Amino acid sequence: MLEHYEMESFFDEMMLAKEQPKPHYEHFYEMLRRFSIDNLHEKNETAQLSFLRKGITFTVYNETVGTERTMPFDFVPIIIPSENWQRIEKGMKQRVKALNLFLEDIYRDQEIIKDGIIPGELVEQNPYYYREQASGLDIPYQNHIFLAGIDLIRDEHGEYRVLEDNLRNPSGLSYVFQNRYVMRQVYPELFFEHAIETLEHQLSELHQALMAYVPANSTSPDNPCAVLLTPGSYNSAYYDHVFLAQQMGIELVEGRDLLVRDDVVYMKTIRGLKRVDIIYRRIDDDFLDPDAFDPKSVLGVRGLLRAYRKGNVAIVNGIGNGVADDKAMYAYVPDMIRYYLDEEPIIPNVETYFLRNEEQRTYVLDHLDELVVKNVGASGGYDMLIGPHAGKEEIAVFREKILEKPNQYIAQPTIKLSRAPAFQKGRFYPCHVDLRVFVMSGQESHVLPGGLSRVALQEGSLVVNSSQGGGGKDTWVLKKRGNGYA
Structure with missing residues (x-):
């Protein structure tokens, strides 16, 4: 079935050469050969229907119209040998630790700026830096990052690199669990001979981590009340919010369900008001509290920041995290790791050009057809130029954007993202992947x-x-070295 699969010059996650799988994929490959194309097509349809029946959706915004869709799913998993995963795990802990120390620093003493490691204007002029609202806060464990989503890619040599940090409201965790559920339901035979790290207790880990953020003035520190604050059902990640609230056993609330009285946050219930200790917010900073941020916001809770500053409620992820995951700040994360931890980064960045720098801007403008250009404040693949795939008109538009607002954009080389087989419309073909x-x-x-x-x-x-038309795959971490087969 993979005899027409084209390897080309990309690093392939599954295949070593034509019709020759990598050692950790050998068992999967052999099992795959036992299926007919018709059988695989039938299973693929069953998997997509499973997502639809369970209401596993996201929302695509097209101007003023929101369209709900199911996440396209591909059954060929990404399999990661244990030794590779151990390095990723260490690298991710290292990176998040340094990013948290950076957030604690810039909202207090700003030593990293005083020592000339990061330009002060890059922080002070950052639209996600909320010095007035977030400075000097005494938060549990001095930890600003309850949940981080770090995007990794593999280059043409198979080396892992960090593409992006997500420290505000990273989405997609629910799909990790639903991808695994669908795989086990539709393709149970694929699991029989693989020893895979289970996801069974991971939501308990998440709940335990959340409940650790008990505020200083909680009246019930041994049994805190936590809620998940959502913008509502029209948000693109609403399914994510519903799933996580249900699985952690906490209330899903909107701003109108909460009120602040005497600088204490309460949830409205049919039995009266109930004090709230911890808010896992999925609302952006600007909309959290109309008294402290955007006065026009109808999504947040008036007086919430006062309650937060007085230690009566915890808000996770922390306010002002966006200054650390801004795409312009991304290039300095390796320097943060060296500065705060005195270590070399375990997982390196992708090379990045700052368009605020005249020399780098000149180079980028001369090579727009070769590079990827990103808006530092955008996400979801929006306002992005992929030079090798862009037409002359699109390149011309981005040239004007860069000249008009150079600080708003960065550029990176077009990395040859690793690929893996995908089975869609009755055939296998190579597709680019990230993690x-x-x-x-x-x-x-x-x-x-x-x-x-x-x-x-x-x-x-x-x-x-x-x-932008992407889908998901299940991700298997093998439990032991070698092929990882039970």
């Missing part, structure tokens, strides 16, 4: 084994975001 790794932090840090493998299902596309 979002989730790091949860409470009293200790914990990395969810595997993560969300995202795949660019449109042939030739480099964009893996679901809003």
